[in-house]
Amino acid sequence: MQKKLLQGNVALAEAAVRAGCNCYFGYPITPQTEIMEYLAGRLPEVGGVFLQAESEIAAINMVYGAAGAGARVMTSSSGPGISLKAEGISYLAATELPCVIVNVMRAGPGLGGIQPSQADYLQATRSAGHGGYRCPVLAPSGAQEMADLTYLAFQLADQYRTPVFILADALVGQTKELVELPEFIKTLPAKPWATTGKTGRKRNVINSLYLDDNELENHNLQLLQKYEQIALSETRWEEQWCTDAQIIVVAFGFLARIAKEAVLLAREMGIKAGLFRPVTLWPFPAAALRQAVTSDRKVLVVEMNGGQMLEDVQLAVNKQVPVGFLGKVGGLPPEAREILGRIAKMAGEKIAQIS
Amino acid sequence: MHRLAERPTLLVDRAFHYCPGCTHGIIHRLVAEVLEELQLADRTIGIASVGCSVLAYEYFDLDMQQAAHGRAPAVATGIKRFLPDSVVFTYQGDGDLASIGMAEIIHAAARGEAITVIFVNNTLYGMTGGQLAPTTLLEQKSTTSPQGRKAEREGHPIKVIELLSTLAGPGFLARTAVHTPAQVLKTRKAIKEAFLAQLDKCFALVEILSTCPTNWKLSPVESVEWVEKQMLPVYPLVKLERSDDGTWLKTQL
Numbered sequence: 127m128q129k130k131l132l133q134g135n136v137a138l139a140e141a142a143v144r145a146g147c148n149c150y151f152g153y154p155i156t157p158q159t160e161i162m163e164y165l166a167g168r169l170p171e172v173g174g175v176f177l178q179a180e181s182e183i184a185a186i187n188m189v190y191g192a193a194g195a196g197a198r199v200m201t202s203s204s205g206p207g208i209s210l211k212a213e214g215i216s217y218l219a220a221t222e223l224p225c226v227i228v229n230v231m232r233a234g235p236g237l238g239g240i241q242p243s244q245a246d247y248l249q250a251t252r253s254a255g256h257g258g259y260r261c262p263v264l265a266p267s268g269a270q271e272m273a274d275l276t277y278l279a280f281q282l283a284d285q286y287r288t289p290v291f292i293l294a295d296a297l298v299g300q301t302k303e304l305v306e307l308p309e310f311i312k313t314l315p316a317k318p319w320a321t322t323g324k325t326g327r328k329r330n331v332i333n334s335l336y337l338d339d340n341e342l343e344n345h346n347l348q349l350l351q352k353y354e355q356i357a358l359s360e361t362r363w364e365e366q367w368c369t370d371a372q373i374i375v376v377a378f379g380f381l382a383r384i385a386k387e388a389v390l391l392a393r394e395m396g397i398k399a400g401l402f403r404p405v406t407l408w409p410f411p412a413a414a415l416r417q418a419v420t421s422d423r424k425v426l427v428v429e430m431n432g433g434q435m436l437e438d439v440q441l442a443v444n445k446q447v448p449v450g451f452l453g454k455v456g457g458l459p460p461e462a463r464e465i466l467g468r469i470a471k472m473a474g475e476k477i478a479q480i481s
Numbered sequence: 482m483h484r485l486a487e488r489p490t491l492l493v494d495r496a497f498h499y500c501p502g503c504t505h506g507i508i509h510r511l512v513a514e515v516l517e518e519l520q521l522a523d524r525t526i527g528i529a530s531v532g533c534s535v536l537a538y539e540y541f542d543l544d545m546q547q548a549a550h551g552r553a554p555a556v557a558t559g560i561k562r563f564l565p566d567s568v569v570f571t572y573q574g575d576g577d578l579a580s581i582g583m584a585e586i587i588h589a590a591a592r593g594e595a596i597t598v599i600f601v602n603n604t605l606y607g608m609t610g611g612q613l614a615p616t617t618l619l620e621q622k623s624t625t626s627p628q629g630r631k632a633e634r635e636g637h638p639i640k641v642i643e644l645l646s647t648l649a650g651p652g653f654l655a656r657t658a659v660h661t662p663a664q665v666l667k668t669r670k671a672i673k674e675a676f677l678a679q680l681d682k683c684f685a686l687v688e689i690l691s692t693c694p695t696n697w698k699l700s701p702v703e704s705v706e707w708v709e710k711q712m713l714p715v716y717p718l719v720k721l722e723r724s725d726d727g728t729w730l731k732t733q734l
Binding site: 189 | 547549
């Protein structure tokens with residue numbers, strides 16, 4: 127198939143349409159607004175529903191309604207908007223309604239700025255909302271993966287009846303790259319549990335209230351079992367040059383590509399560096415990372431935040447090896463040479479040799 | 482023997498959880514009767530809200546979704562946009578609709594979403610134990626306005642029908658009551674008209690003045706008198722139908 131030059135946000139939006147997304151509800155916020163602007167024109171072309179809601183709160187509750195009625199539905203936002211959606215996401219997780227939620231991250235906290243950032247890692251991988259649920263979180267590293275992982279997100283959402291997050295950042299969302307788009311999906315899964323009107327069957331009820339504590343316990347245990355199953359089956363990562371690496375750089379999203387450049391520069395200098403990129407941030411590929419990081423190695427975590435994935439890495443390696451950290455919190459990524467400097471320092475090389 | 486009335490088939494045969502003297506039961510019955518009469522059950526989806534009526538999904542033999550506090554009109558919008566041939570109604574209390582969910586109801590009405598809203602107004606938060614609501618009357622005592630509501634402190638009661646009538650989106654608005662048999666019949670008619678309006682692709686809302694003997698600390702009989710004497714002067718019973726030229730046809734009920 128011919129590749130097209132597409133902005134990451136647009137690649138994501140078109141991939142959603144090809145994945146059978148037939149409903150979108152959202153509210154404008156930088157740096158993801160191109161997603162909704164694209165779908166405002168595109169979805170009606172394929173007979174889908176597009177509606178700009180009055181708020182992020184309304185948008186996520188429209189998602190809840192449409193998902194309950196059997197739609198393949200998506201919403202997108204950035205950090206401050208995801209905070210507002212948190213209530214609805216908790217209800218979607220509790221009622222096991224499939225949907226895709228895109229967060230093209232900007233720098234925070236508060237209003238922060240519109241620059242690229244990875245500061246919503248904790249919000250996405252723990253729980254945006256109340257009650258202790260989990261949602262799969264996919265982290266694309268470029269425009270191609272904005273398309274591929276969105277396509278995958280819809281499949282996972284239906285397969286496990288769960289909201290699925292795409293956790294991107296402004297770099298991935300705004301950068302234009304050549305993208306090969308996925309084929310249009312041919313058949314969508316049946317949803318016999320959906321509220322479509324009770325023709326010839328018992329009524330379907332979508333509800334997250336359990337006043338009986340045994341019922342609530344059973345419901346939550348069933349959710350936890352589902353999360354375990356997702357962790358077993360859907361953990362995804364990518365590793366390069368890790369087999370002989372003395373220093374393994376762990377980074378996700380677009381930043382992993384900058385880290386890759388640094389790793390290659392280090393290899394040119396004779397430092398054996400490797401790259402480990404989690405593709406699913408929840409479930410975090412802890413076992414794979416533990417396997418890659420044997421006792422004679424060191425780990426460098428690079429993020430555009432104050433050290434959020436760092437906690438998952440530390441949990442994974444369990445103090446068996448030294449873990450360094452390079453974080454940027456002002457809304458700009460570190461340059462490759464800055465990462466290289468840290469790799470060299472951890473390897474015991476002098477910075478002067480690389481400058 | 483000729484039967485004059487029986488249990489609507491769309492009401493599940495189980496005891497309501499509502500307090501003695503509360504009129505939620507009457508309103509549930511009227512909604513079920515109307516949907517049965519209009520033969521809409523196989524394409525109706527109801528939205529239960531948060532508050533006393535949160536368990537509405539237990540009582541209607543219909544496909545139901547339970548919504549977060551105040552969000553029922555947004556949930557209804559999502560369903561209706563995806564399934565435009567469905568019949569969607571929300572069942573909301575006054576704290577749910579007029580306080581935390583005010584944005585959702587205003588915008589659903591402004592968009593003219595073809596949904597029917599059953600809005601039950603008992604002037605306070607029932608389920609959480611009788612706190613001040615946007616609809617609480619001036620001087621009315623609640624657990625969070627123990628000296629009685631004062632305009633300068635808690636603001637004025639919000640009149641939802643009048644507020645929504647400033648918008649061009651709604652096609653049918655009514656305020657009714659269920660404190661007398663005659664008003665119950667008028668409410669039934671208004672609910673039916675509100676569903677017919679939805680079939681005509683209009684936003685429709687029926688505000689129904691209800692009782693809360695437990696939190697009003699009145700007997701059921703005193704509660705009915707309180708609706709008559711205290712609520713009606715503030716919340717007049719009225720029906721507003723949008724005519725073809727966009728103006729409201731107003732009928733006192």
